Amino acid sequence: MVPMKAMTGTGLYSLACLLVITIYPSAVCDSLCSNTTQCFNGTDVKVTLNSISGFSVYEGDDLTIDCTHNLPVGLRNLLVFVWLKDNHCLEGENNSNLTLKRVVTKTNGIYVCTIQSPCGNFTSDSREIKVEDLTMLTIVICGVSAVVLILVLGIGMKIMLKKEFAKTKNRRQQNAQNLQSTTTTE
Known part of the structure; x- marks a missing residue:
């Protein structure tokens, strides 16, 4: 798993993370929480979408949306971010932030961030992006x-x-x- 860390964002890294998530979910969570005070209950995890410029922007502007969470620090290297627009996966977008350059009206839609971790999948509330024409x-x-x-x-x-x-x-x-x-x- 460590050699693939340098390949964050590639399909191979994402596949490896998903394998770890499905094969060792409780073992990884237990080992990450065993020596820390960062143990958590899955229902306590908060995933939110934030944007400095808000979710209503003008056509031609850039928009950056951050997917923030309160998962333990030890999990940060094992997280896979999945961005959805209108329930369709946005290909190639697997970072904690989504940058949309020079937005157009077809950028309008409902956006969601899902974090896949060894301790489970956590999804943000949906946010509607409105692009003013x-x-x-x-x-x-x-x-x-x-x-x-x-x-x-x-x-x-x-x-x-x-x-x-x-x-x-x-x-x-x-x-x-x-x-x-x-x-x-x-």
Whole structure:
């Protein structure tokens, strides 16, 4: 068992842990608790899911969920973590924390962590992850921005046209005065 410790997270290590769990459950528990004050009753084990950012996140954010427990320290190297989403096993996820990068709406679901140990299997309460869809908000922001941009450009062009019209009017008046003064002097 010790040489496989370096292979934590591989199928071989998980298989070895499951064999230890099924073949020697009481012997391993008894030996781990015999010289410590960490003996426990299986009903006293608490497995909980925690997340710093909460369980309601925005699309595109990262989310880390921790599976915490109060199993004896001696068992830590023998634990196998199984993550479930909507009662389906998440392949390749066998650590005490589950990191979901750049979540999308299909990340929504009910998540559970099960810890398989020599002393039995312990499951957390389920937690629902809700991913807020920002697509509509993005569309609204882009639409409002486009309208504001068009209005600003329209107002800017109107101001420029007014100035150009005023300049043209002044030139016409100037030309008319010049033409009138030229005709009177001749």
